[in-house]
Amino acid sequence: MSTAEETAGGELQPWAEVTPDAARRLLVAAVEAFAERGYHATTTRDIAGRAGMSPAALYIHYKTKEELLHRISRIGHEKALDILRTAGAREGSPAERLADAVSSFVRWHAGGRTTARVVQYELDSLGADARAEIIGLRRQVDAEVRAIIEDGVAAGDFDVPDVPGTTLAVLSLCIDVARWFNVNGPRTPEMVGDLYADLVLRMVGAPRP
């Protein structure tokens, strides 16, 4: 996690766990292609081409095209959950923890927009079994954010009439960053993260710095 792990897009590579090297290259190529064109509009020939291999090479490392999407989705959701768990478990007031969770979650969606797009918007392209597994991870993501908001309400720091609804809105706001964020736009991921943390603290009626 210490050495250079950036692509041309300035995106961190959380794919170090994928081995061997050829399998990782194929997976990274698939992430880029799925993010650009969508899962169904991407061909296995396109993925293999981006990885500098023949179309048949894909099937040495993955059983089907859908298995690629499944692995991308699971690793991505685990990373997102990890980010929220880290923010939720840190020391500090509920407001500080919520601001940390939102800003880091948003930074991940903006900075790793290619990955986040696939993770958040291609869920319906998975088969029933794989989709059910991913939905389980999403429930854990939801629970993580709700727990912070409930802490703030219990501590009297937040004013939230509808905790489940507000949790949903906060997550929805963060996730949609992957749809509109433009790497060549005027905002850096850090700027959006700070703006959104402030907006979310307003939404829960927390005292802001």
Next chain:
Amino acid sequence: MSTAEETAGGELQPWAEVTPDAARRLLVAAVEAFAERGYHATTTRDIAGRAGMSPAALYIHYKTKEELLHRISRIGHEKALDILRTAGAREGSPAERLADAVSSFVRWHAGGRTTARVVQYELDSLGADARAEIIGLRRQVDAEVRAIIEDGVAAGDFDVPDVPGTTLAVLSLCIDVARWFNVNGPRTPEMVGDLYADLVLRMVGAPRP
């Protein structure tokens, strides 16, 4: 606009302008199929089948499959813009107008989730020319919301450090409703509209009722 215009899903039919009848049936079938499976995963045979016609019948009324998406997208964006213009032009304080804009915009995204999904998430499936036209409509949508927020800031009713960023966040929040809203879930479109209007007033630091 007065008589029964509801589908089985309880969704208003804004497709009265599409004639003749067979062309409208094909377009409604395309909206449902695109919303369920996405544009690229939908076949022309599927669209024609849902409309109770042969695959070839589609090409009597539309030149290509993409023309169907283009027409759906344009009509949908015009409807969305119309909703925001109506709310923005009504009488009342900036807070009342913003709450009205958000709640009606959200009701449209939740109640007409099938249409909204296609309109908001299949933009990239359009060709360059059609996409450029739709992006123009989106800019007008953005301008409409920003104008209300600017009015509130000018009147001293709102506290918004970053008007463009907050406008983006408000629209993003509303649009993402089309992704997660579930017709069989616990919330009605009206409940989500009210919740979101309140959350947005908090985001802009407006006095709330």
Next chain:
DNA sequence: CCCGATACTGAGCGAGCGCTTAGAGTGCCC
């Protein structure tokens, strides 16, 4: 009563899809 215009169908074309298979190249252990 027939005629042309309109709306539609059945059959199918060329292309590109996901995926398979036979075989070639490469390195490692004995």
Next chain:
DNA sequence: GGGCACTCTAAGCGCTCGCTCAGTATCGGG
């Protein structure tokens, strides 16, 4: 140095895609 496991390619199979076209049913106007 020979055998073997692993990795990759060239070729192509069966299928479905978007779309086309010749032909049929229907119907209002003369």
